[in-house]
Amino acid sequence: MSEMARKARPNHLLGLGLDQKDRHKRITQGEGFSLVGGSAETHEKMTETVVKTVEDLQKKGRNLQGADPREVADLLRKHGQPE
DSSP: OOHHHHHHSOOOEEEEEOOOOSSOOOEEEETTEEEEEOOHHHHHHHHHHHHHHHHHHHHTTOOTTTSOHHHHHHHHHHHHSOO
């Protein structure tokens, strides 16, 4: 995909939780991201990871839609690690 074509479409982060243990439908959406599924614990962890990532980007004056995908991936890995 050319650089021009990539810039024409904003980034959107999609998180899928595949360990759903109950029948609850969990969906969390925000500007530039959608999180779907997972157990309560998994969905909470996905949400926390994305929120911290968005906060880090905001401190740098950027958002998910305009950030370099590699930077977003690095931040997601950083915030997704167990504490």
